[in-house]
Amino acid sequence: xxxxxxxxxxxxxxxxxxxxxxxxxxxxxxxxxxxxxxxxxxxxxxxxxxxxxxxxxxxxxxxxxxxxxxxxxxxxxxxxxxxxxxxxxxxxxxxxxxxxxxxxxxxxxxxxxxxxxxxxxxxxxxxxxxxxxxxxxxxxxxxxxxxxxxxxxxxxxxxxxxxxxxxxxxxxxxxxxxxxxxxxxxxxxxxxxxxxxxxxxxxxxxxxxxxxxxxxxxxxxxxxxxxxxxxxxxxxxxxxxxxxxxxxxxxxxxxxxxxxxxxxxxxxxxxxxxxxxxxxxxxxxxxxxxxxxxxxxxxxxxxxxxxxxxxxxxxxxxxxxxxxxxxxxxxxxxxxxxxxxxxxxxxxxxxxxxxxxxxxxxxxxxxxxxxxxxxxxxxxxxxxxxxxxxxxxxxxxxxxxxxxxxxxxxxxxxxxxxxxxxxxxxxxxxxxxxxxxxxxxxxxxxxxxxxxxxxxx
Amino acid sequence: xxxxxxxxxxxxxxxxxxxxxxxxxxxxxxxxxxxxxxxxxxxxxxxxxxxxxxxxxxxxxxxxxxxxxxxxxxxxxxxxxxxxxxxxxxxxxxxxxxxxxxxxxxxxxxxxxxxxxxxxxxxxxxxxxxxxxxxxxxxxxxxxxxxxxxxxxxxxxxxxxxxxxxxxxxxxxxxxxxxxxxxxxxxxxxxxxxxxxxxxxxxxxxxxxxxx
Amino acid sequence: xxxxxxxxxxxxxxxxxxxxxxxxxxxxxxxxxxxxxxxxxxxxxxxxxxxxxxxxxxxxxxxxxxxxxxxxxxxxxxxxxxxxxxxxxxxxxxxxxxxxxxxxxxxxxxxxxxxxxxxxxxxxxxxxxxxxxxxxxxxxxxxxxxxxxxxxxxxxxxxxxxxxxxxxxxxxxxxxxxxxxxxxxxxxxxxxxxxxxxxxxxxxxxxxxxxxxxxxxxxxxxxxxxxxxxxxxxxxxxxxxxxxxxxxxxxxxxxxxxxxxxxxxxxxxxxxxxxxxxxxxxxxxxxxxxxxxxxxxxxxxxxxxxxxxxxxxxxx
Numbered sequence: 001x002x003x004x005x006x007x008x009x010x011x012x013x014x015x016x017x018x019x020x021x022x023x024x025x026x027x028x029x030x031x032x033x034x035x036x037x038x039x040x041x042x043x044x045x046x047x048x049x050x051x052x053x054x055x056x057x058x059x060x061x062x063x064x065x066x067x068x069x070x071x072x073x074x075x076x077x078x079x080x081x082x083x084x085x086x087x088x089x090x091x092x093x094x095x096x097x098x099x100x101x102x103x104x105x106x107x108x109x110x111x112x113x114x115x116x117x118x119x120x121x122x123x124x125x126x127x128x129x130x131x132x133x134x135x136x137x138x139x140x141x142x143x144x145x146x147x148x149x150x151x152x153x154x155x156x157x158x159x160x161x162x163x164x165x166x167x168x169x170x171x172x173x174x175x176x177x178x179x180x181x182x183x184x185x186x187x188x189x190x191x192x193x194x195x196x197x198x199x200x201x202x203x204x205x206x207x208x209x210x211x212x213x214x215x216x217x218x219x220x221x222x223x224x225x226x227x228x229x230x231x232x233x234x235x236x237x238x239x240x241x242x243x244x245x246x247x248x249x250x251x252x253x254x255x256x257x258x259x260x261x262x263x264x265x266x267x268x269x270x271x272x273x274x275x276x277x278x279x280x281x282x283x284x285x286x287x288x289x290x291x292x293x294x295x296x297x298x299x300x301x302x303x304x305x306x307x308x309x310x311x312x313x314x315x316x317x318x319x320x321x322x323x324x325x326x327x328x329x330x331x332x333x334x335x336x337x338x339x340x341x342x343x344x345x346x347x348x349x350x351x352x353x354x355x356x357x358x359x360x361x362x363x364x365x366x367x368x369x370x371x372x373x374x375x376x377x378x379x380x381x382x383x384x385x386x387x388x389x390x391x392x393x394x395x396x397x398x399x400x401x402x403x404x405x406x407x408x409x410x411x412x413x414x415x416x417x418x419x420x421x422x423x424x425x426x427x428x429x430x431x432x433x434x435x436x437x438x439x440x441x442x443x444x445x446x447x448x449x450x451x452x453x454x455x456x457x
Numbered sequence: 458x459x460x461x462x463x464x465x466x467x468x469x470x471x472x473x474x475x476x477x478x479x480x481x482x483x484x485x486x487x488x489x490x491x492x493x494x495x496x497x498x499x500x501x502x503x504x505x506x507x508x509x510x511x512x513x514x515x516x517x518x519x520x521x522x523x524x525x526x527x528x529x530x531x532x533x534x535x536x537x538x539x540x541x542x543x544x545x546x547x548x549x550x551x552x553x554x555x556x557x558x559x560x561x562x563x564x565x566x567x568x569x570x571x572x573x574x575x576x577x578x579x580x581x582x583x584x585x586x587x588x589x590x591x592x593x594x595x596x597x598x599x600x601x602x603x604x605x606x607x608x609x610x611x612x613x614x615x616x617x618x619x620x621x622x623x624x625x626x627x628x629x630x631x632x633x634x635x636x637x638x639x640x641x642x643x644x645x646x647x648x649x650x651x652x653x654x655x656x657x658x659x660x661x662x663x664x665x666x667x668x669x
Numbered sequence: 670x671x672x673x674x675x676x677x678x679x680x681x682x683x684x685x686x687x688x689x690x691x692x693x694x695x696x697x698x699x700x701x702x703x704x705x706x707x708x709x710x711x712x713x714x715x716x717x718x719x720x721x722x723x724x725x726x727x728x729x730x731x732x733x734x735x736x737x738x739x740x741x742x743x744x745x746x747x748x749x750x751x752x753x754x755x756x757x758x759x760x761x762x763x764x765x766x767x768x769x770x771x772x773x774x775x776x777x778x779x780x781x782x783x784x785x786x787x788x789x790x791x792x793x794x795x796x797x798x799x800x801x802x803x804x805x806x807x808x809x810x811x812x813x814x815x816x817x818x819x820x821x822x823x824x825x826x827x828x829x830x831x832x833x834x835x836x837x838x839x840x841x842x843x844x845x846x847x848x849x850x851x852x853x854x855x856x857x858x859x860x861x862x863x864x865x866x867x868x869x870x871x872x873x874x875x876x877x878x879x880x881x882x883x884x885x886x887x888x889x890x891x892x893x894x895x896x897x898x899x900x901x902x903x904x905x906x907x908x909x910x911x912x913x914x915x916x917x918x919x920x921x922x923x924x925x926x927x928x929x930x931x932x933x934x935x936x937x938x939x940x941x942x943x944x945x946x947x948x949x950x951x952x953x954x955x956x957x958x959x960x961x962x963x964x965x966x967x968x969x970x971x972x973x974x975x976x977x978x979x980x981x982x983x984x985x
Contacts, residue, residue, distance in 0.1 A: 117631035121638055128641035135649060143652045150646055151605050155593060158612045161635070162589065165620050168627060189576045463981055464844060467973065474969050478962055555965040559972055566976060580980055 004055055007037040007108045015101035018094050026097040027080050034073035041065035051177040056114030059451045063308055064111040064239055067315045068232045072104045074430050078323050079224040081426040085330040086222060090138040103129040107236045116164055116174045119240055123204060126233060127153050134221040145220040152213040153204050160200020166193025179247045186250050194248040195256055204237035206287045207294060208264040218283030223326020226279065230286040230322060231315035238290060242297055257298035262391060264291030269398040277335045279325050281403060285361055288399050289314045296376040299383055305452055306375025309445060313368035316438035317360035320431040324354045327427050343411040349428035351411045357435050358407045362400040368441035458503055462622050465499040466584030470562055473591045473611055477558045482603050486528045489607050493523035496614055500621045511629045515621055522636050527643050531603060534647050549598040561590035588615030602650035613639060670922060675749060675759050681931060682748045686902035687711035689938055696946035715891050723887025728789040736784035737892040740777045744899040747773055753906045754931050756831045756918035766825035767815040778804060781881050788884035796880025806964040810856045813971040817849050820978055827911055834915035848974035850912045855967035857908050861901045864949045866960055875954055909937045
């Protein structure tokens with residue numbers, strides 16, 4: 001039993017010590033805590049599902065745990081090499097580590113607890129702990145982005161809290177195990193409550209109506225923070241939606257989620273076409289992937305399996321993309337796509353890594369994202385028919401073309417280049433490892449299928 | 458108790474409209490503090506009548522955290538010349554925003570009666586929904602970080618009024634956690650807000666990147 | 670008997686209204702620690718103006734000269750149809766209700782504006798445009814308040830409203846009623862030209878209603894001013910008798926009770942005047958464009974009253 005609490009304990013103790021310790025000790029502690037949580041979460045994966053007074057760990061929690069802990073480690077390593085590129089950080093280094101640990105702690109917390117209200121608190125806590133990480137560049141746009149993040153996400157979460165209170169009104173408990181055991185009967189209040197909760201958590205996940213903070217934050221925060229945001233924070237918010245969809249498995253709710261997902265991917269792909277900043281472009285790509293995952297969640301069964309595959313492989317691939325954009329930003333000192341050129345010549349590892357990762361995040365065939373999207377789209381075909389498949393495919397195609405065209409332009413366009421930069425091994429290696437992991441998810445699909453059997457049926 | 462609920466609710470609505478009217482931040486913060494105390498007193502009386510210890514604790518927490526601590530913290534973040542702390546330019550003209558805020562109260566009433574009234578059956582139930590809309594509108598209509606934060610807290614206040622009255626048996630852990638989260642948000646925002654307000658005019662010029 | 674009371678009410682309003690204004694001016698000055706003019710100063714002013722020669726702008730037409738007399742007589746009609754010192758309708762009572770009274774007030778406003786436009790003076794035009802733009806927003810408030818009262822009492826008759834308010838403590842203490850009171854109080858400050866809206870100095874920046882009568886002189890000006898005094902007196906009386914303190918107004922015909930109430934009414938007016946004077950000396954004037962925010966808040970209160978009625982059904 002103690003084992004289940006271990007990820008929480010190591011992160012919280014690392015965070016507490018980091019507040020007091022100096023930079024070096026904090027860094028080492030964070031790395032230790034991250035490397036401890038990976039084997040623990042992998043071990044939890046093979047253990048049985050758990051439901052106690054406090055913990056509720058099922059297959060989805062396990063998947064989230066593994067993903068979060070791996071991204072935690074890679075982000076920690078990458079941050080340590082990225083720090084020298086920040087001229088005047090907002091926080092001292094040890095505080096950065098402390099907040100990073102707290103941030104991961106709140107994500108671990110929200111995927112493990114057995115109470116819908118506590119899940120809400122955990123997701124709200126991720127806002128608090130990560131707001132300063134966003135503003136760490138300490139220039140006006142990043143502070144503005146951080147402020148928008150705080151206010152928009154908090155407002156969204158208040159909406160979801162109202163939804164949760166409505167749900168509570170019908171179920172008279174917030175304990176997830178109990179709620180799953182005795183399903184509430186369909187009534188107007190629970191429908192409205194679940195819809196509000198979905199919109200609220202969707203705010204945090206970058207789902208359509210209240211997504212506006214997402215590109216600002218991803219565009220302006222530093223690379224490791226963007227990476228951890230895009231790869232695990234957004235899925236953690238989606239985790240709340242998954243729980244809601246399990247608690248209120250009604251047809252109306254599913255259709256509502258499906259429509260939100262469609263709107264999200266359509267909007268994201270439209271905004272990607274004319275994007276002039278590469279980090280913002282990838283932020284919209286995250287939005288699009290989250291939309292796909294939401295569609296998968298709404299479909300259930302094969303769709304949910306596809307969503308989980310997509311979630312894991314997107315986490316690795318997108319974190320790789322954002323690490324690499326960090327390398328580009330530190331070398332070229334610009335966020336504009338038009339000002340980046342000859343990547344292949346100047347930074348070959350970064351360039352090829354970026355090309356492959358952007359192929360991966362847009363769902364090119366050999367990567368697991370393709371498989372995930374394939375599952376989801378075939379489920380859409382079975383349930384909603386061909387018209388929606390066309391819409392989704394068009395949106396995905398638009399995203400694929402615009403991202404890969406722009407990445408290719410950044411990589412291969414020639415200019416009278418005077419810029420001589422070279423790759424650093426750590427900052428080029430970590431993204432490549434993540435990219436490889438994203439590819440390897442392909443081989444883990446049977447395992448994922450196996451573990452999800454209880455849920456997807 | 459129903460009467461008291463409606464009275465406190467409409468007091469809250471008028472206080473939000475007053476905030477919408479004001480330009481000076483100090484007055485807005487004071488108004489917010491007053492509205493929190495009103496909710497706290499209401500919860501206290503409700504708890505005393507229902508003999509519910511949860512509500513009493515919640516009332517005390519509301520008074521201490523929202524009535525006293527948060528306004529105090531925000532006031533401390535002001536410059537020495539507090540009268541300089543004012544909205545330089547708002548997104549919506551003030552007279553218009555007052556009428557729009559009223560409009561959102563009406564929208565809340567209609568939405569409540571169209572969706573939830575049949576299930577809950579409480580006539581005053583439209584008030585918290587109206588307050589939610591008003592809070593969102595307060596955030597959207599102003600550019601100042603302090604006012605936006607207060608708009609957010611107005612939303613949470615409405616939630617406490619609603620939750621405290623309709624669901625007094627809601628687990629205290631949840632409400633305590635919400636309050637803790639709120640403190641966290643205010644602390645973090647305190648850092649960000651000060652930095653942002655010092656340079657708000659510069660930021661607005663650099664917003665080109667944030668479009669699209 | 671009723672005819673006697675008609676005459677009594679007319680005399681009461683017409684001859685006491687300058688006194689109320691005099692007391693108001695005196696009190697405002699006293700609040701500012703000045704000595705202030707005598708409370709009978711408005712009478713002296715009127716007396717002086719009646720003995721002066723009147724000058725008419727060369728460009729003005731006959732309307733300009735007629736309007737002061739017409740408006741003054743319209744105020745006299747209004748005096749006879751509103752509950753001032755009686756809570757039972759006098760002989761002219763049945764001819765108009767709240768809306769009708771509002772229409773007569775509106776007609777007076779229109780006539781004044783036409784006359785001021787007729788004078789071809791820039792300052793008058795300025796006052797007209799200001800009064801019109803604020804009036805366009807403040808009229809709906811008054812209408813809304815009347816509608817709310819219509820909802821409460823199922824009638825628009827000011828006498829009936831007064832009787833209901835006097836007898837039914839449930840309505841008197843209802844939230845709806847107090848929202849209406851507040852809204853009407855704010856509207857009253859607009860209509861009587863009190864401070865946050867309008868300052869009565871000779872500075873044209875703050876002028877609204879004052880600028881309208883800029884070109885008048887002699888007995889025409891006296892009638893305009895006197896009409897203004899009566900207007901303030903009437904509005905304050907309505908506020909007191911139908912909204913704030915509807916008590917003690919005699920509901921049965923009788924000379925003695927009406928005479929006694931005449932004194933009580935003066936006391937009520939005095940309280941209101943003290944409140945006005947306190948506001949006058951604590952609040953500073955809004956910029957002209959901030960007036961609209963004030964009007965918006967007043968409108969909000971009037972509208973919330975209706976919303977409260979629908980939320981509670983008038984049970985509190």
